[in-house]
Amino acid sequence: MFRSWLAGMTTRGTSFLAAGAAATIAGYALDERSLLCVGVALIALPVFTMISARRARYRLSCSRSVSPPRIPVGATAHVTLRLHNISRLPTGLMLAEDSVPYALGARPRYVLDNIERDGTRTLTYALRSDLRGKFEVGPLQLRVADSFGLVEISRSFSGRTNFVVTPRVYPLARTMISRAWAGEGDGRSRLTATAGEDDVIPRSYRDGDDMRRVHWRSTARYGELMVRREEQRWRNRATVLLDTRAAGHMGSGPSSSFEYAISAAASIGVHLAQEGLSGQVITDEGTSLAAGMMFEDMLLDALAVIKPSRTNDLAEGFKVVRASGAGVTIAVIGRLDAAAAEQLATCRKEGSQAIALLLDVRSWAGSWPVDRAELDRAGPAPTVLADMADAREIAPAASVLRAAGWRVIGLTAGTALDVAWEQLPRAAEMLVPAASLAGGDPAGRLP
Numbered sequence: 001m002f003r004s005w006l007a008g009m010t011t012r013g014t015s016f017l018a019a020g021a022a023a024t025i026a027g028y029a030l031d032e033r034s035l036l037c038v039g040v041a042l043i044a045l046p047v048f049t050m051i052s053a054r055r056a057r058y059r060l061s062c063s064r065s066v067s068p069p070r071i072p073v074g075a076t077a078h079v080t081l082r083l084h085n086i087s088r089l090p091t092g093l094m095l096a097e098d099s100v101p102y103a104l105g106a107r108p109r110y111v112l113d114n115i116e117r118d119g120t121r122t123l124t125y126a127l128r129s130d131l132r133g134k135f136e137v138g139p140l141q142l143r144v145a146d147s148f149g150l151v152e153i154s155r156s157f158s159g160r161t162n163f164v165v166t167p168r169v170y171p172l173a174r175t176m177i178s179r180a181w182a183g184e185g186d187g188r189s190r191l192t193a194t195a196g197e198d199d200v201i202p203r204s205y206r207d208g209d210d211m212r213r214v215h216w217r218s219t220a221r222y223g224e225l226m227v228r229r230e231e232q233r234w235r236n237r238a239t240v241l242l243d244t245r246a247a248g249h250m251g252s253g254p255s256s257s258f259e260y261a262i263s264a265a266a267s268i269g270v271h272l273a274q275e276g277l278s279g280q281v282i283t284d285e286g287t288s289l290a291a292g293m294m295f296e297d298m299l300l301d302a303l304a305v306i307k308p309s310r311t312n313d314l315a316e317g318f319k320v321v322r323a324s325g326a327g328v329t330i331a332v333i334g335r336l337d338a339a340a341a342e343q344l345a346t347c348r349k350e351g352s353q354a355i356a357l358l359l360d361v362r363s364w365a366g367s368w369p370v371d372r373a374e375l376d377r378a379g380p381a382p383t384v385l386a387d388m389a390d391a392r393e394i395a396p397a398a399s400v401l402r403a404a405g406w407r408v409i410g411l412t413a414g415t416a417l418d419v420a421w422e423q424l425p426r427a428a429e430m431l432v433p434a435a436s437l438a439g440g441d442p443a444g445r446l447p
Contacts, residue, residue, distance in 0.1 A: 010152050012150055013151055020039045021039065045150065060115075064140070066079050066137065070164040071165060073166070074128070077126070077127045079126070086118065090114050090117055093112075095143040095152075096109070096111075104137075105129075108123075134165075135164075137160065137162075141156045142155045164301060164304050167259070167265075169266050205226065237280070239280045242289070243334045243336075245312070245313075249261065257359050260413070261332050261334060266299065269290065280324060284309060318346075333359065336358060342400055344397075348404060355406065355424065357420075358397060358398060358408060
């Protein structure tokens with residue numbers, strides 16, 4: 001009981017109690033009435049303050065909002081706390097402290113004095129994280145203190161708010177994966193020429209769409225320009241394979257090759273979703289992270305919490321890719337030897353397109369941070385970046401994949417993803433017979 005009372009005392013309050021006890025004992029022992037009165041007063045002041053603080057039943061409501069609730073790594077979100085005094089008495093001096101995970105920074109603290117009856121106070125602070133993940137913000141803790149600073153009682157709300165930090169997403173050039181890859185060009189028109197009106201699924205017009213594909217009935221119905229999008233999922237789809245093996249990556253923290261691969265998969269997945277392709281993102285374990293037409297939010301939420309796997313090979317992932325059917329196949333791979341490259345090469349279906357982004361993981365061994373602003377100031381990266389990477393660890397795997405008709409690009413720790421993406425050929429260059437892909441371009445160089 002005595003300890004519970006002392007738990008609410010500040011250092012000043014316990015000092016008053018100790019001094020009062022000492023003065024009381026001394027006054028009684030020396031028969032000094034004035035000293036005894038001082039000792040009793042020193043003891044009574046913190047005691048009565050504690051009683052009044054505990055009896056002051058402030059009724060406060062708290063609401064918290066995070067805007068936006070999902071941000072990429074390195075971005076900033078804003079938290080707004082709203083305290084409302086719904087009791088009949090004004091509050092005293094209070095210290096408000098919101099619980100924030102260590103990765104999001106220091107805990108914000110605010111001193112609030114005298115919230116009037118039915119009054120409100122709005123508190124705001126910023127959140128920023130260099131680590132992706134799903135975090136929980138809250139609960140808000142209040143410390144009620146008296147005017148003398150003798151007593152401090154803590155109270156806590158129960159409300160918590162989820163906050164998601166997703167991988168950094170880079171905008172990718174639209175011409176690199178166009179609808180022609182997915183069979184929406186002239187060849188696709190011939191395939192679907194016999195389809196009836198019931199097989200047509202219209203969508204909004206985008207810059208670059210062929211005016212011959214305008215669906216006038218839907219345009220009149222929706223009041224905006226609509227184009228035909230025939231539901232041919234076996235053609236209009238893309239599969240992204242993400243290598244999450246711990247043994248397939250190097251480096252640590254945000255500057256590791258694993259985090260680079262996560263960011264690449266997120267950027268490609270968002271790009272596919274914005275292009276209207278039916279996407280599927282799978283891991284080396286064969287697990288599907290997201291699938292469907294508009295899977296952008298689902299994918300980012302999954303990639304925000306993904307961790308390195310303990311698998312040693314990509315066999316399960318290859319099996320799912322082979323079963324996914326035709327369409328565009330994009331692989332984001334870490335360490336890959338020639339034997340595993342031969343298995344990956346068989347995942348490409350006849351007549352379909354395939355891209356491999358091979359990470360030269362040894363360049364991440366030093367785990368040095370890449371300054372994106374410095375890369376932007378340096379200007380566009382030369383196209384020889386892929387050749388420089390080919391000269392290193394990924395050369396055997398790149399050679400095997402190119403011979404099987406894959407388009408391969410090597411990535412190093414200093415390569416900006418969007419710059420590397422622009423090294424891929426245009427869609428028109430991809431739509432060539434498979435035989436010429438396998439036999440042409442003996443050097444295997446990217447344009």
